[in-house]
Amino acid sequence: MPLLEAEDVHRTYRLGRTEVPVLKGASIRVKAGEWVAILGSSGSGKSTLLHLLGGLDRPDAGAVRFRGESISRFSPRRLDRYRNEHVGFVFQFYHLLPELNVLENTMIPAMVGVGRFEWLRRRGEIRERARALLERFGLSHRVRHRPAELSGGERQRVAIARALMHRPDVLMADEPTGNLDAKTGEAILETLAEQHRAGLTVVMVTHDQWIAARADRIVHLVDGRVA
Ligand SMILES: Nc1ncnc2c1ncn2[C@@H]1O[C@H](COP(=O)(O)OP(=O)(O)OP(=O)(O)O)[C@@H](O)[C@H]1O
Ligand SMILES: [Mg+2]
DSSP states (O other), X not given: OOSEEEEEEEEEEEETTXXXXXXXXXXXXXXXXXXXXXEOOTTSSHHHHXXXXXXXXXXXXXXXXXXXXXXXXXXXXXXXXXHHHHEEEEOTTOOOOTTSOHHHHHHHHHHTTOOHHHHHHHHHHHXXXXXXXXXXXXXXXXXXXXXXXXXXXXXXXXXXXXXXXXXXXXEEEESTTTTSOHHHHHXXXXXXXXXXXXXXXXXXXXXXXXXXXXXXXXXXXXXXXXX
């Protein structure tokens, strides 16, 4: 059984009277421990597909399954839990909270869904884990800084640390090197490769075939389907 799969998913965006069909029966299977790259041109629906796999959006038709269970049919609450327990998401544009410092940004996933008393009881342990992750990514000297004071590569490393905070089963990365220069992008890819070697399942989206080539397997998204 694949860890994660999309089967014949359709997704159409509606803008007033215009319909924009983006996914037209896309299917993909991801095995546990695999690193899969979804390669496609700009506007081909890569982010749309990744959002469906990560439970950030639902398909109009077709199914998304995690360990054989259809997450597309989950209640909103159950879908939140799926995301919190199993998915780490790295967004194309970091999505760090500007008012929070690096350490606080990293701790966000661990704070979601935790009641006041549990937070008080566990905050020491949560903070230690966040510090350890940031140290591993070479950000120890930046924990008190706000995102605006960081370089692009540092921001992306914070975003990856945040995505790993709650020990997800799958890391989903949307153009993780899209806004970075070649050298910084290479360092980020090496960080993903390290996580993959440690056993993490990775689904990465990119329009760059050289970046996609770092994965175990490449699937092409063309005309709303996986070719
Ligand atoms: N919320 C939305 N409402 C309307 N149209 C949307 C929405 N999100 C995406 N689209 C459209 O759907 C198509 C696919 O978008 P998507 O973001 O999935 O592409 P992508 O492959 O990730 O592109 P890129 O490489 O530029 O990030 C695009 O034509 C886009 O304009
Ligand atoms: Mg995109």
